[in-house]
Amino acid sequence: MWLKQLSVFSFKNYAEATLYFVPEVNAFTGTNGAGKTNLLDAIHYISLCKSFLNPVDSQHIRQGGDWFMVQGDFDKDGQSEIVACSLKRNQKKQFKRNKKAYTRLADHIGLFPLVMVSPNDSAIVADGSEERRRFIDNVISQTDLGYLDGLIAYNHCLTQRNSLLKQAVKNGSLDKGLLDVLSMQLVELGVPIFEKRQAFMAEFIPEFNKHYQFLTETAERVSLVYESQLLGGLFADLLEQQLERDRLLERTTVGIHKDDLLFSIHGDMSLKKFGSQGQQKSFLIALKLAQYSFLHRQKGFKPLLLLDDIFDKLDDKRTRKLMQMVSADDFGQIFLTDTDSGRINRIFEEIGRKVRVFEINDGTVQQLETA
Ligand SMILES: Nc1ncnc2c1ncn2[C@@H]1O[C@H](COP(=O)(O)OP(=O)(O)OP(=O)(O)O)[C@@H](O)[C@H]1O
Numbered sequence: 001m002w003l004k005q006l007s008v009f010s011f012k013n014y015a016e017a018t019l020y021f022v023p024e025v026n027a028f029t030g031t032n033g034a035g036k037t038n039l040l041d042a043i044h045y046i047s048l049c050k051s052f053l054n055p056v057d058s059q060h061i062r063q064g065g066d067w068f069m070v071q072g073d074f075d076k077d078g079q080s081e082i083v084a085c086s087l088k089r090n091q092k093k094q095f096k097r098n099k100k101a102y103t104r105l106a107d108h109i110g111l112f113p114l115v116m117v118s119p120n121d122s123a124i125v126a127d128g129s130e131e132r133r134r135f136i137d138n139v140i141s142q143t144d145l146g147y148l149d150g151l152i153a154y155n156h157c158l159t160q161r162n163s164l165l166k167q168a169v170k171n172g173s174l175d176k177g178l179l180d181v182l183s184m185q186l187v188e189l190g191v192p193i194f195e196k197r198q199a200f201m202a203e204f205i206p207e208f209n210k211h212y213q214f215l216t217e218t219a220e221r222v223s224l225v226y227e228s229q230l231l232g233g234l235f236a237d238l239l240e241q242q243l244e245r246d247r248l249l250e251r252t253t254v255g256i257h258k259d260d261l262l263f264s265i266h267g268d269m270s271l272k273k274f275g276s277q278g279q280q281k282s283f284l285i286a287l288k289l290a291q292y293s294f295l296h297r298q299k300g301f302k303p304l305l306l307l308d309d310i311f312d313k314l315d316d317k318r319t320r321k322l323m324q325m326v327s328a329d330d331f332g333q334i335f336l337t338d339t340d341s342g343r344i345n346r347i348f349e350e351i352g353r354k355v356r357v358f359e360i361n362d363g364t365v366q367q368l369e370t371a
Pocket residue numbers: 011012013014030031032033034035036037038039059060061062063309337339
């Protein structure tokens with residue numbers, strides 16, 4: 001699967017632009033604020049029905065306009081697949097595949113899988129556990145249609161249980177019958193999610209290690225561990241054991257909503273506290289490349305790989321290694337951004353790979369020679 005053509009109309013800082021890609025590496029170059037990332041975001045829209053940067057769709061309408069459209073022409077097994085996303089201000093987003101509108105956007109997710117590596121990924125290391133759960137959930141839901149529905153149902157049940165615990169404090173008594181029903185539902189919904197996360201991590205961790213070692217070429221020991229309270233006992237028992245604490249804190253303190261990923265370096269030192277910026281970036285890239293390998297295996301075809309501002313904070317050696325790795329056969333079509341077109345040409349010349357470069361300038365696009 002690869003994207004042959006992308007058109008954007010009245011999208012962010014673009015009035016209108018059409019780009020024709022190659023199935024290998026495509027690079028957007030230009031100064032800061034030129035509109036390079038906006039093009040990656042347009043690709044993200046047609047693949048995953050939303051921006052990777054900003055959840056407010058209307059803010060992607062070009063300033064002064066009242067609609068936008070993004071259209072992509074994919075090649076999937078030799079067949080052309082046209083995906084279009086459009087939005088008129090104050091109306092619902094329209095999403096079409098081969099001119100047919102979707103009733104459920106969720107039906108589109110996973111048809112044109114994509115992995116994005118961006119400076120925003122730093123939140124996965126720096127922020128709270130919610131970001132890391134979001135990462136796991138995003139990966140699994142691109143391959144397992146029921147996963148997201150299960151997670152939504154779990155969160156709904158969790159909200160109900162929490163408000164019952166709150167009410168109990170207010171009313172001075174707890175409806176134990178209702179609490180038991182909600183606890184049972186929470187277990188029924190939570191255990192399959194836990195099992196899916198566990199199975200996913202078992203496949204994912206070795207991939208991650210492989211990519212990190214290749215990228216860094218060092219014996220730099222890093223580790224990635226899946227942490228879940230459910231690893232320490234049956235969910236139903238844990239809920240029972242924590243009941244008094246839950247009543248006191250007026251919320252559910254055990255469950256898959258507390259899952260986390262533990263990132264460490266040099267044995268057991270926290271990556272967040274002790275890793276250098278370059279090490280953190282390498283860790284995040286390895287995480288995303290492992291996501292790529294997982295999706296590839298699950299789908300049976302290669303997802304798109306989007307690399308935003310990838311060279312920042314990586315030394316020359318790691319940069320070259322990374323480009324060598326992603327332009328090899330295990331990876332499919334790549335889109336990347338860089339402020340320096342000279343660097344792109346130099347790196348790809350050195351590693352002997354083809355790249356099509358697009359020079360972006362204030363929302364206009366010029367296709368340069370393919371090196
Ligand atoms: N709705 C909008 N209407 C008009 N312009 C917009 C809109 N949203 C974003 N922009 C403009 O898009 C530009 C940012 O584009 P983008 O993030 O793609 O830059 P970039 O080339 O990736 O830059 P950098 O190298 O700094 O990452 C900014 O100039 C911003 O003002």
